[in-house]
Amino acid sequence: MSTVLQLASTGLLQGLIYSLIGIGLYLVFTVMRVVNFAHGYFVLIGMYGVLSLEPKGFFPFLGAVVAAALGGALVGYLVQRLLLESGLAKGGHSQLVITLSLGIAIQYLFQVLHPEPFETIPNPYPFEAFTSSGVTISAPRMAAGVLSLVLVLAVSFLVYRTRIGTIIRGCSESLNGAIHVGINVRRVYRLTFALGCGLAAVAGGLLLPIQPVSPALGLELTIKAFIVVVIGGAGSLWGTVAAGVLLGLAEALGSLYAPGTFATALVYALFFLVILIRPQGLVVRATSRIKPPKSLTKVGVG
Amino acid sequence: MTTLEIEGLTVRRGRSEVLHQVDLVVREGECVCLVGSNGAGKTSLIEGVLGLLPTRAKTLSFLGTSLLGVRPWDRVRRGLVVVPQNRDLFAGMTVEENLRLGAVAAGDRTAADAGLAEIYELFPRLAERSEQLAGTLSGGERSMLAIGRGLMSRPRMLVFDEPSLGLAPLVVTSIMRTIARINERGTTVLLVEQNVHQAFALASRAYVLENGVIAGEGPTDELADSELMRRGYLGSAATGGVVAT
Amino acid sequence: MTLGNPLRYLDTPLRRVNAVVVTLALAFALVYPFLVPPPMVGVGFVALLYALRNFTWNIAGGYVGQLSLSHIVAFGTGAFSVAVLTWRHEVNAWIALVVGVVISAVVGFLISLLMSRFGVNAFFLALGTLALSLAAAGVAASWSFLGDTNGISYSGSEEGFAHLMWYIDPSGFYYTTLGFLVVITIGTAALMRFTHFGRSLPFIREDPVIAASMGVRVVRNQALAMALSMGLTSIAGTLIAQYVQIVSYESVLTVEIGVAMMVGSIIGGAGTLAGPIVAGIGIAVLEEFLRSFAVSSANVSSYTQIAYAVVVILLLRFGTGGIMPLWEAGVRRVFGTGRKPVAPVAAEPVGELVDGRVG
Numbered sequence: 001m002s003t004v005l006q007l008a009s010t011g012l013l014q015g016l017i018y019s020l021i022g023i024g025l026y027l028v029f030t031v032m033r034v035v036n037f038a039h040g041y042f043v044l045i046g047m048y049g050v051l052s053l054e055p056k057g058f059f060p061f062l063g064a065v066v067a068a069a070l071g072g073a074l075v076g077y078l079v080q081r082l083l084l085e086s087g088l089a090k091g092g093h094s095q096l097v098i099t100l101s102l103g104i105a106i107q108y109l110f111q112v113l114h115p116e117p118f119e120t121i122p123n124p125y126p127f128e129a130f131t132s133s134g135v136t137i138s139a140p141r142m143a144a145g146v147l148s149l150v151l152v153l154a155v156s157f158l159v160y161r162t163r164i165g166t167i168i169r170g171c172s173e174s175l176n177g178a179i180h181v182g183i184n185v186r187r188v189y190r191l192t193f194a195l196g197c198g199l200a201a202v203a204g205g206l207l208l209p210i211q212p213v214s215p216a217l218g219l220e221l222t223i224k225a226f227i228v229v230v231i232g233g234a235g236s237l238w239g240t241v242a243a244g245v246l247l248g249l250a251e252a253l254g255s256l257y258a259p260g261t262f263a264t265a266l267v268y269a270l271f272f273l274v275i276l277i278r279p280q281g282l283v284v285r286a287t288s289r290i291k292p293p294k295s296l297t298k299v300g301v302g
Numbered sequence: 303m304t305t306l307e308i309e310g311l312t313v314r315r316g317r318s319e320v321l322h323q324v325d326l327v328v329r330e331g332e333c334v335c336l337v338g339s340n341g342a343g344k345t346s347l348i349e350g351v352l353g354l355l356p357t358r359a360k361t362l363s364f365l366g367t368s369l370l371g372v373r374p375w376d377r378v379r380r381g382l383v384v385v386p387q388n389r390d391l392f393a394g395m396t397v398e399e400n401l402r403l404g405a406v407a408a409g410d411r412t413a414a415d416a417g418l419a420e421i422y423e424l425f426p427r428l429a430e431r432s433e434q435l436a437g438t439l440s441g442g443e444r445s446m447l448a449i450g451r452g453l454m455s456r457p458r459m460l461v462f463d464e465p466s467l468g469l470a471p472l473v474v475t476s477i478m479r480t481i482a483r484i485n486e487r488g489t490t491v492l493l494v495e496q497n498v499h500q501a502f503a504l505a506s507r508a509y510v511l512e513n514g515v516i517a518g519e520g521p522t523d524e525l526a527d528s529e530l531m532r533r534g535y536l537g538s539a540a541t542g543g544v545v546a547t
Numbered sequence: 548m549t550l551g552n553p554l555r556y557l558d559t560p561l562r563r564v565n566a567v568v569v570t571l572a573l574a575f576a577l578v579y580p581f582l583v584p585p586p587m588v589g590v591g592f593v594a595l596l597y598a599l600r601n602f603t604w605n606i607a608g609g610y611v612g613q614l615s616l617s618h619i620v621a622f623g624t625g626a627f628s629v630a631v632l633t634w635r636h637e638v639n640a641w642i643a644l645v646v647g648v649v650i651s652a653v654v655g656f657l658i659s660l661l662m663s664r665f666g667v668n669a670f671f672l673a674l675g676t677l678a679l680s681l682a683a684a685g686v687a688a689s690w691s692f693l694g695d696t697n698g699i700s701y702s703g704s705e706e707g708f709a710h711l712m713w714y715i716d717p718s719g720f721y722y723t724t725l726g727f728l729v730v731i732t733i734g735t736a737a738l739m740r741f742t743h744f745g746r747s748l749p750f751i752r753e754d755p756v757i758a759a760s761m762g763v764r765v766v767r768n769q770a771l772a773m774a775l776s777m778g779l780t781s782i783a784g785t786l787i788a789q790y791v792q793i794v795s796y797e798s799v800l801t802v803e804i805g806v807a808m809m810v811g812s813i814i815g816g817a818g819t820l821a822g823p824i825v826a827g828i829g830i831a832v833l834e835e836f837l838r839s840f841a842v843s844s845a846n847v848s849s850y851t852q853i854a855y856a857v858v859v860i861l862l863l864r865f866g867t868g869g870i871m872p873l874w875e876a877g878v879r880r881v882f883g884t885g886r887k888p889v890a891p892v893a894a895e896p897v898g899e900l901v902d903g904r905v906g
Binding site: 035082083086087093094096097098100101102104105107108109111112115219223226230260261262264265266268269271272275276277 | 612614661662665667669670671673674675677678679681682683684685686688689696802803806809810813845846848849850852853855856857859860863864
């Protein structure tokens with residue numbers, strides 16, 4: 001029983017990190033109709049960013065996470081501005097292939113810079129572990145989960161309670177409508193993409209003390225982010241958050257019954273099924289959102 | 303003073319040119335209508351003026367300054383506001399959020415509150431439904447909300463794209479009365495309509511668009527008796543629609 | 548159906564130039580193994596293999612627009628079928644090759660059918676097929692039948708064309724791959740030109756709804772194209788397995804392989820015959836070029852992956868359709884179109900601001 005409790009707790013905390021990664025992708029996905037296949041690689045940017053800053057102690061670590069987040073957001077901003085913006089109007093699948101290729105480029109760039117796999121940093125927090133009723137949670141895991149939750153709440157506050165959030169949601173509801181009320185759609189897109197990438201990078205920074213980083217991790221995290229967003233649905237941010245927690249729990253508890261690689265295979269196969277059987281709810285809605293409104297398809301919006 | 307001045311406007315949609323060398327002037331305080339059949343290029347003209355479609359023009363100026371090269375949202379911020387044909391509401395957001403987004407370009411919260419009160423006075427129905435999602439409104443209410451949202455942007459000129467489209471006759475009459483009131487309060491209006499009778503009743507001057515070119519223009523009372531209108535429009539307009547020959 | 552006089556097709560300068568280039572390239576490809584030492588023949592084999600891989604992906608990905616990553620599974624199926632059947636159970640390698648083709652084709656047919664039936668769009672097709680490939684890799688990594696994490700190594704002693712195996716001199720692999728490439732290219736060209744099925748594919752890519760309204764059986768043809776495409780990709784997997792003599796989930800079931808096929812086709816020009824081939828050979832040359840700079844071998848593949856990604860991003864960013872469209876435009880500029888000049892397009896008025904670009 002205590003094993004199950006132990007796994008559920010770690011799964012829950014891991015799931016909160018997935019939620020944080022997921023809402024970054026969710027924002028980009030629903031607001032801009034861009035499918036960012038490089039999302040997981042922005043988590044990687046956060047991980048390697050913190051790693052290369054070699055923070056010693058708690059406050060340097062927090063500083064490094066913030067720096068990595070800003071770095072990730074800046075890269076995201078530039079990617080949107082220089083690479084994706086012009087392609088949004090063209091339609092087709094150019095952004096799909098561009099972001100996929102971008103991910104590969106980032107992965108192999110880190111492969112060259114950090115050929116050593118599974119690098120990590122020691123526990124940066126001023127405490128060691130929490131133990132309660134037979135469950136032990138290491139400090140970095142606890143902190144990563146809690147900080148992720150705080151950030152998720154902060155983002156939802158931003159999206160649902162602030163003027164900026166209303167503007168972001170407006171762009172997601174109707175691109176034409178946003179233009180008709182004078183919203184600078186292009187700027188909103190750039191900032192949203194930067195925000196999404198920044199959130200991914202923060203998650204990477206928080207993840208680093210728990211999960212050693214290798215370049216190949218980017219793809220896995222991209223897929224997990226998509227799993228979270230697809231299962232969570234396009235309706236609200238909370239669906240994504242719930243799906244993140246669910247994925248964390250399923251992964252942790254699944255490890256009880258199936259060995260590593262086979263369990264991941266099972267997750268991917270299930271995800272494939274989800275994509276197939278949810279066309280009415282999610283996929284169709286997402287489809288209609290991915291295409292820019294008709295009258296704008298020929299214009300370089302973004 | 304001229305509010306909107308268009309000279310030699312050419313608009314492309316995709317690869318084809320849908321408007322050719324259009325000239326059009328709207329003076330301050332006027333209510334001008336633009337009529338034409340389905341596919342004549344009315345919506346393309348609006349989208350061209352707003353900058354949503356690729357255009358070329360000798361002159362395209364609003365309140366004395368050129369709009370060429372200005373982004374669509376900046377045109378809106380200058381006071382050129384369109385109430386679009388399909389309304390383009392924020393369906394998943396409440397009526398009030400929709401209206402507040404209308405004022406977002408101004409960025410002034412107290413002005414937005416004042417504007418909101420005005421809109422609710424103009425459309426009491428919207429006040430009743432302020433917390434309802436825009437996607438659940440009826441056709442007439444959606445129209446009202448789109449107009450209200452446009453007014454929230456403090457327009458110098460309001461362009462209505464087919465405000466009568468898809469509405470019951472009674473609702474159309476009430477919407478048209480509202481447009482007249484908006485114009486009386488001093489907002490310049492360009493009314494783009496297929497429904498010639500309604501439009502001519504409201505506007506002082508009219509332009510007739512046919513196959514992407516201006517086929518006629520003039521004061522509405524003169525134009526209504528003209529050969530052009532008899533030939534193409536008024537005959538069939540009596541049955542509600544317009545068939546261009 | 549008669550082909551008539553083949554020279555009849557050489558009616559424009561572009562076609563004539565292309566005919567000359569293709570003839571020269573083919574002649575060069577035939578004598579290449581005699582001109583270089585055996586290690587370079589191996590490089591030539593790899594180049595042709597990349598070309599074959601890209602080309603087969605292009606049948607579904609380029610002509611029909613199904614941006615599939617399930618071709619990873621096809622590639623792996625080709626490799627694993629020869630590893631399991633031939634290396635472990637001494638079945639003839641050609642039979643294993645055919646088995647791989649059949650399995651991959653069936654899998655491709657079913658995937659495409661499922662995706663169409665459930666109305667999955669292009670993005671979800673890419674995502675779903677990626678998930679499927681990763682699932683397959685996970686299964687291969689944990690199933691001893693497919694060698695789990697250790698992989699399967701070659702065991703056998705026979706050599707020659709009948710066994711699809713050459714130990715010392717790679718020219719056997721080279722010519723076999725060249726043969727496959729030529730036959731598949733000609734076959735695809737004929738299919739696209741002479742059959743109703745082939746001619747329907749570009750229509751499906753442009754707009755499936757309109758294609759369906761024109762009487763094209765969209766779902767069936769998509770599935771058949773995917774089956775053909777994945778079935779042929781499997782051949783490339785079999786050939787590379789025989790060449791490197793070891794197969795594991797890490798060597799043949801990686802996302803990089805799928806992306807390389809997709810990106811290679813797009814760089815060359817998706818939906819063109821020659822594009823994927825040119826890009827495949829080009830990338831092999833690039834790899835060799837990097838090696839000559841004494842870059843460590845682990846980094847060679849990293850640099851080529853980065854180069855691949857950068858090139859395709861730039862191509863898409865600047866809106867060119869890839870190498871082949873650029874080539875065609877270039878040839879037309881140098882040699883003319885060979886058609887009667889159309890009335891010159893009226894010059895656009897100068898000095899007016901062009902408007903309407905929001906981006």
